[in-house]
Structures are given as structure tokens and as C-alpha cells.
Amino acid sequence: MWEFTSKILPFNDKAHDIQLALSICKGERPEIIENTPQCYIDLMKKCWDEDPLKRPSSKEILNIIESWIFRPENKKIEDINEELKSNIMEFINAPIEHNNLIVESHPKACYTSHLFDFTSKELNEILEGSQRFLELKQKYQSSQNELQNIQMELVNLQQNSTLQKDEFAKKVSTLQIQITNLQSEKQALNSKLTEQLKQNSQLNLEKNNLQEELKSQQNQFKNQLNQFQIGYKQIEEENLKLEKIAETYYQNSQNELVNLQQRNSQTEEEILKLESELFDLQQRNFKFDQNNQNLKQRNFEFEQNNQNLRLNLAKQIKEFAERENILQIQIIDLQNEKQNLTGNLTNLTEQLEQNKLTNQQVQDQISQLKQEETKLQEKLAQTEANIQELKSHKESLIKQKEQLEVNYEQIKQERIRLQNRISDLLQDQKLTTELKAKLEEEISQLEQKLIVEEQIKMQLTQALQIKENRINELEQRLINLDQERIKKLQDKRKELSEIEKELLNKLTSGKNTKEIHKEKEAKQKEMNELQQELLRTSTSYNVNRKNQVFKQVNNFLKVKGRFLTLREEAIKKLQNCCNNLESSINKERNTIGSIRDIKISKLTDKYTKEFQSILVKYNDEFLELNKNYCFLKKIVQENKELEVSPKIENILNLNSFNLDKYKIFKFATNSQEGTRIQLNSNMMKEDINSLRKNLNELKLELNQEKKVLKNLATV
Structure with missing residues (x-):
């Protein structure tokens, strides 16, 4: 058959010796000529099968070729199946070209039957090893293909x-809906007919006719129901037949799996491709080594920066501890002064001045602590930026690792398939x-x-929280x-005021007025100062x-802003998950139908799990917002007599x-909390x-609140 397409005898350019016989036993076949019809190629490959029992006979080949060229007897064109039609059209439309291959025949080429010396032990061992390898490979491939076919058939059934x-x-x-509708129509007609009976007795006949029609329709629908039940039983019987057909199809599929052995002839072409890919991989490894050196330098710089930050933070924590001790001592002094104030009402004015000084000192210390708080927040922002850089760096490394793992798996599979012929791949694998x-x-x-x-x-956030507290x-x-102090002054x-009343009473009684006037003036002066x-x-x-109220309002707005940034981050991750699902499904579109469905189902399960885990992770962020809201509401209610509180x-x-x-689950309605769909x-x-729409609304609300509160604070 190959000679018919090439006009040349097979293996004309090679010596017909033991090496050629071994290579033919291992699967070497002549190179298929370009523009040969696919149906002819498939038939030729069946004739090249390693197992002689699986090769078609000459009579079968003749019948197949005749079916391509001649129309079968007692058969119309419409009765010919689509596969045979496509084979006929491919055979008819094959381009008629003159093959200009001129190959000089090898001097040791011989086309007459003669025997080789196959008695040597080495040759027999080589043949036995190759046969064992082929048998094992065939068993492995057939078992895998059988499992896949069974799964696909079961899914389809x-x-x-x-x-x-x-x-x-x-x-x-x-x-059933039609029957219920008809019953409702029947009831409506009955009510109408009863009303019409009062008006005209002749309508009774029409009513009876309508009832008879309704009964006939009900009988018809009951008959249809019975027919559908019979049809349902027939469908179940067809399902049993389909299962039997599936079993027979499975037996036939085992016979068809033999065709997969023809792929061995394509391994030599793949070797050349793999060699070129090896060269590309070596270049990629060289570039990757350069990237690793750059990454090591960056990691060393990051470590130095982190060590400096840790030293500075340790120093600042010590300073904060010392200042805390000073503040605690001052608080104890203030408490002692408070006790002295309760015991000594006469020395109230002097102690009030001392309290003023201590209050000023405390306010100065509070301002210092606020400055230190801002510094700590700046350092926190720097550390967060460093963490984000490290995270991005980690993600890039993970991507590179995944790419290398993919390359490693590809090389490993190609190494298993090609075995001893591709020894260079072992070095690349290492x-x-x-x-x-x-x-x-x-x-x-x-x-x-x-x-x-x-x-x-x-630790920094805890220290900041302690300072804020x-x-x-x-x-x-x-x-x-x-x-x-206000209570004591009151x-x-x-x-x-009581003393002044007593002095007025004394003046009215006519006692020593000069002394009373002096005492009254002194008390009036004291009253003005008070x-x-x-x-x-x-x-x-x-x-x-x-x-205090405005500070808590600002804290609430900050927490709200952080919540919205986290929600935006969650939406970005969800969008990436959705894009990955679409791209992976588009990649699987070119595969076979049932295998494609199984792969798409697995991909959707994987990305559904990732999507819902992101939602669950970011769902608990509103608890901190709720905590700040409750605290703000408490402070506003405690200070409700202030003018700004109701505003x-x-x-x-x-x-x-x-x-x-x-x-988050109030808007992600397709992903119910606690369930996996x-x-x-x-x-x-x-x-x-829906989440993005909600985020935009909340952002607009936050910006409006900030604007109004800023105007309120400046008033």
C-alpha cells in the first residue's frame, strides 16, 4: 500500500539486515507520503500492526477499497453512513501529484525471501525485552483508556x-396543570350555568353538553397520562437496553484500543521536538539563575532593613515603657491630690491652681503620646508596605516554582515515553x-x-492599642x-451665696456695718473669681x-475606610478567580466531549471552592466595624447634651x-453561607x-460623611 502512494519500494535506501529487522519489530515504518487520504493512512496503519492477528486480510482490504470506489449494490446514496461518505469524498478529492522521490537503492537491499541468523542469545534477549516493554506499555495504556471510557460512558448514560x-x-x-385548569374552568362554568338557569331554562341543555365535553376531555387527558406512563416504562426498558449496549460497546472498545499502538511511529518525530525544547529549557535555566542572583541580593537588602527596623522599634518600646512608668507615677500623685482636695475645702483655690498645672502637664504628655502614636503609625505603614512587597515577591516565586513544576512534569513524562533514547533529559531533570x-x-x-x-x-498594633487605651x-x-472640680466649685x-445672704441679714439687723461691708466685698470678689x-x-x-466624641468619630471612619479597602481587595481576588475559571475552561474546549465535561466539572469545583473560601475569609471583617459603631454610639449617648452629638x-x-x-453574603446571593453550590x-x-455596586455605594456614603463632618469640626 505504501509503494502505491510513493512509487518506491519500502526501505529502499537501507540495508536489509538484522538491524532493519529489529527496528521493524520495534515499530519502525516507512514515512507516510504527504497528501495521502486519511482513510487510506488508517487502513495502511492497520496493515502495519505489530500483532499479525490484528492485521486485516487481503479480502477485507479489497472490500474496503471497493466501498470507497464503487457504490454498493441495492443501496441508495442516502443509506450510506456519514463515515463512509467522508472516506469516499476524501479518496475522490485527494490531490493527484507525481511523486518525484528519487532514492538510490541500497546495495544490501533485497526483496526476495531469505533467512537471517536469529539464533544468537543477544538478539533473542533484545527481542524479548522489547516485546515485554511493548506488552507492559500496551497493558498500562489499555487499562487507563478502559477506565476513562467506562467513566465517560457511565456519565453519558x-x-x-x-x-x-x-x-x-x-x-x-x-x-396536571392542564387538568387543574380544566377543573377550575369547569367550576366557573358550573357557577355561570346556575346563574343562567334562573334567567332561562333552555341553557340547561348547553350546560349538559359542556359537562359531557369536559368529561370527554378529562377522559382524553387520563388516556394521555396512561400513554405517558407507558412511555415512561418504555424509556426505562430502553435504559436497560442502553446499559446492555454500553457493555457490548465496552467489549468493542477493547478491540479498538489496539489502534492506539500506531502512535509509536510518531515517537521519532517527537524526539527532534524534544531536543529543541531541551535547548530552550537550558536557556530558560540560565535566565532563571540570573534572576535568582538578583533575588538573593534583594533579600539581603530586605534583611538589613528589617534588622534596622527591629532595633529602632526595640529602643522605642523601651522609651515608651519608661514614659508609661512616669505617667503612672503622675497619675498616683493626681489621685493623692484628689484625696487631699476632698479633705481640705478651705485650701481649694491653691489646690485648683496645682490641678491646672498638672492638667497642663498631662495635656503636654498626651500631645507627646499622640505625636509618638503618629510616628508609630507611619512605621506601621512602612512595615505593611514591606510585607506587601515580600508577599508579591513570594507570589512571583510561587509562580516560577509552578512553571518549573510544569516543565519538570513535561520532561518527566517525555523521559518515560522515550526511555533510553533521550539520556540528556536526565541532566535537565536534575x-x-x-x-x-x-x-x-x-x-x-x-x-x-x-x-x-x-x-x-x-506587636506594634498591640503596643499602639495599649497607647491609645x-x-x-x-x-x-x-x-x-x-x-x-465643677461640682466642688458649684x-x-x-x-x-449663703454667706452673702447671712451678711445681708446682718446689714438689715443694723450690726457693725463697716466690717460686714468689708466681709461682703471680700466674699463678692471671691465669688467673681470662683x-x-x-x-x-x-x-x-x-x-x-x-x-473625645470627634476622636471616636474619626476612629469609626478609619475602620470603615479599612473595611472598604479590604472589600475592594476581596473583589479583586474574586475577579481573578472568575478569570482563571474562564481561561481554564476555554483551554479545555478543544478536547473530546465527555472528557471535556469531566474536566470542566473538576475545574468549576476547584474554583468554586476558592471563590467561596475568599468570601468566608472576608466576611468576618464587619465585626470590628460593629464594635467601633457600638462604642461610638455609647460615647454619643453619654455626651448627648453637647451641641454636636445630635448632629x-x-x-x-x-x-x-x-x-x-x-x-458579604447579603450581596453574594449565589454563594450561600454554610453551603457549597x-x-x-x-x-x-x-x-x-452586586458586591462592586454595594462597594461604590458605601464609598460614596463614606466620602459624603467625611465632607459633612469636616465642615462640622471647623465650626
Whole structure:
């Protein structure tokens, strides 16, 4: 057959010796001529099968070629199946070309039957080894293909049965709906007929006719139901037949698996491709080594920066501890002074001046602590930026690792397939394993550094939280001290007013008026000073309370802003997950139908799990927002007599604050919390769009709140 397409005898340019016989036993065949019809190639490859029992006979070949050229007897063109039609058209439309291959015949080429010396032990061992290898390879490939075919057939059968059941259920439901509609129509007609009976007795005949028609329709529909039930039983019988057909098809598929052995002839072509790919891999490895050196230099710089940051942070923590001790001593002194103030009402004016000084010192210390807080926040931002850089660096390394793993798997598979012929691949495999090990070590080091950086970040945030709590406590103590001082001043004012009343009574009684006038003037002067002091303390008290309220408002807005940035980050990750699902599904579109469905199902399961894990991870972020909201509402209610408190309450809608606006599963409706549903890309897009819409609304609301509160703070 090959000679018919090439006009040349097979293996004309090679010596017909033991080596050629061995190579033919191992699967070497003549190169197929270009523009040969595919149906002719398939038939020729069947004739080249290693197993003689699987080769078609000359009579079978003659019948196949005759079916391509001549129309079968007693058969119309419409009765010919599509496969045979395509083979006939391919054979007819094959280009008629003159093969200009001029190959000089080898001097040892011989086309007469003669025997070789196959008695040597080495030759027999080689043949036995090659046969064993081929048998093992065939068994492995056949077992894998059998499993895949069985799975695919089972999936197809299940799908067909479920579709048929669904169609039958739909038909039954539609018939039931029609029956119920007819029954309702019957009732309506009965009511109308009863009304018409009062008007005209002749309509009774029409009513009876209509009832008879309805009964006939009901009988017809009942008959249709019975027919559909019979059809359902027939479908079940067809399913049993299909299962039997599947078993027979499985037996036939085992016979067809033999055709897969023809791929051995293509291994030599793949060797050349693999050699070129090896050269490309060597170039990639060289570039990768250069990138590794650059990454090591960057890692060394990062380590130096982190060590410097840790030293500075340790020094600052020590300074903060010393300042905390000083503040605690000062707080103890203030408490002692408070006790002395309660015991000594006569020395109130002197102690008030001392309290002023201590308050000024505390305020100075608070301002210093605030400055230190801002510095710590800046350092925190720097560390967060470093962590983000390390994370991005880690992600790039992981991507490189994954790419190397893919290359490693490809090389490994090609090595198994080609075996002893591609010995150079072993060196490349060692190189890739070494590079993989290096990358894994670097990734583990980076992960440890990330853990250390996150621990430092946690320590800094804890230290910042402690400082903020201390500042809040000091501010609250200032407010409490001002409140106590106001009460004492008010009590003093009451005492002075009572003394003035007593002096007025003395003046009216006519006692020593000069001394009483002097005493009255002194008390009046003391009363004026007390009034001024009371005014100053009340203003400072109100200012401190107002600052406390605005500080908590700013904290609430910061937490809200952080929440929205995290929500934006979550949306980006969800979008990447959706894009990865679409791209991976598009890659699998070119595969065979049932295998493609299985792969697409696995991919959707994988990315559904990733999508829902992202949603669960970012769902708990609203708890911190709720905590800040409760604390802000408490402070606003405690200071509700302030002028700004009701305004803040209205601006932030504290009384009608809806926490559901910030829950992620309220908008990702396709991904229910606590359940796992298989999501396609369209469902993912719907959830992402609803979350993005909610994010834009919350951003607009936050910007408007910031703008209004800024104007309120400047007033």
C-alpha cells in the first residue's frame, strides 16, 4: 500500500539486515507520503500492526477499497453512513501529484525471501525485552483508556436517563396543570350555568353538553397520562437496553484500543521536538539563575532593613515603657491630690491652681503620646508596605516554582515515553529538581520572614492599642477631674451665696456695718473669681468631651475606610478567580466531549471552592466595624447634651445603622453561607457585580460623611 502512494519500494535506501529487522519489530515504518487520504493512512496503519492477528486480510482490504470506489449494490446514496461518505469524498478529492522521490537503492537491499541468523542469545534477549516493554506499555495504556471510557460512558448514560426523566416529569406536570385548569374552568362554568338557569331554562341543555365535553376531555387527558406512563416504562426498558449496549460497546472498545499502538511511529518525530525544547529549557535555566542572583541580593537588602527596623522599634518600646512608668507615677500623685482636695475645702483655690498645672502637664504628655502614636503609625505603614512587597515577591516565586513544576512534569513524562533514547533529559531533570529545591528553600525563608514581620506588626498594633487605651483613660480622667472640680466649685458658690445672704441679714439687723461691708466685698470678689474659674473649667470640660466624641468619630471612619479597602481587595481576588475559571475552561474546549465535561466539572469545583473560601475569609471583617459603631454610639449617648452629638447622630445615622449593608453574603446571593453550590462564571460575575455596586455605594456614603463632618469640626 505504501509503494502505491510513493512509487518506491519500502526501505529502499537501507540495508536489509538484522538491524532493519529489529527496528521493524520495534515499530519502525516507512514515512507516510504527504497528501495521502486519511482513510487510506488508517487502513495502511492497520496493515502495519505489530500483532499479525490484528492485521486485516487481503479480502477485507479489497472490500474496503471497493466501498470507497464503487457504490454498493441495492443501496441508495442516502443509506450510506456519514463515515463512509467522508472516506469516499476524501479518496475522490485527494490531490493527484507525481511523486518525484528519487532514492538510490541500497546495495544490501533485497526483496526476495531469505533467512537471517536469529539464533544468537543477544538478539533473542533484545527481542524479548522489547516485546515485554511493548506488552507492559500496551497493558498500562489499555487499562487507563478502559477506565476513562467506562467513566465517560457511565456519565453519558446517567445524563441521558436524567434528561429523559426530567422530560417525562415536565410532561406529567404540564398535563396536571392542564387538568387543574380544566377543573377550575369547569367550576366557573358550573357557577355561570346556575346563574343562567334562573334567567332561562333552555341553557340547561348547553350546560349538559359542556359537562359531557369536559368529561370527554378529562377522559382524553387520563388516556394521555396512561400513554405517558407507558412511555415512561418504555424509556426505562430502553435504559436497560442502553446499559446492555454500553457493555457490548465496552467489549468493542477493547478491540479498538489496539489502534492506539500506531502512535509509536510518531515517537521519532517527537524526539527532534524534544531536543529543541531541551535547548530552550537550558536557556530558560540560565535566565532563571540570573534572576535568582538578583533575588538573593534583594533579600539581603530586605534583611538589613528589617534588622534596622527591629532595633529602632526595640529602643522605642523601651522609651515608651519608661514614659508609661512616669505617667503612672503622675497619675498616683493626681489621685493623692484628689484625696487631699476632698479633705481640705478651705485650701481649694491653691489646690485648683496645682490641678491646672498638672492638667497642663498631662495635656503636654498626651500631645507627646499622640505625636509618638503618629510616628508609630507611619512605621506601621512602612512595615505593611514591606510585607506587601515580600508577599508579591513570594507570589512571583510561587509562580516560577509552578512553571518549573510544569516543565519538570513535561520532561518527566517525555523521559518515560522515550526511555533510553533521550539520556540528556536526565541532566535537565536534575537541574530542575535542584532549582525547585532552591526555590522551595527561598520560599520557606520568605514565609518565615513574613511570619516574623506579621508578628512584629501584631506587636506594634498591640503596643499602639495599649497607647491609645492609655490616652483614652487619661482623657477620661481629665474629663472626670473637670467634672469633679465643677461640682466642688458649684458647692463653693452655694456656700458663698449663703454667706452673702447671712451678711445681708446682718446689714438689715443694723450690726457693725463697716466690717460686714468689708466681709461682703471680700466674699463678692471671691465669688467673681470662683465664677470665672467655673466658666474656664466648664469650657475645658466641654472641649475635652467634644474632642473625645470627634476622636471616636474619626476612629469609626478609619475602620470603615479599612473595611472598604479590604472589600475592594476581596473583589479583586474574586475577579481573578472568575478569570482563571474562564481561561481554564476555554483551554479545555478543544478536547473530546465527555472528557471535556469531566474536566470542566473538576475545574468549576476547584474554583468554586476558592471563590467561596475568599468570601468566608472576608466576611468576618464587619465585626470590628460593629464594635467601633457600638462604642461610638455609647460615647454619643453619654455626651448627648453637647451641641454636636445630635448632629453626628444624624450624619452617621447611628439610630438606623444597618449592619446588613456590610455583610458579604447579603450581596453574594449565589454563594450561600454554610453551603457549597457549584458556581459557573456567570454566577460568579453576578456576585462580583452586586458586591462592586454595594462597594461604590458605601464609598460614596463614606466620602459624603467625611465632607459633612469636616465642615462640622471647623465650626
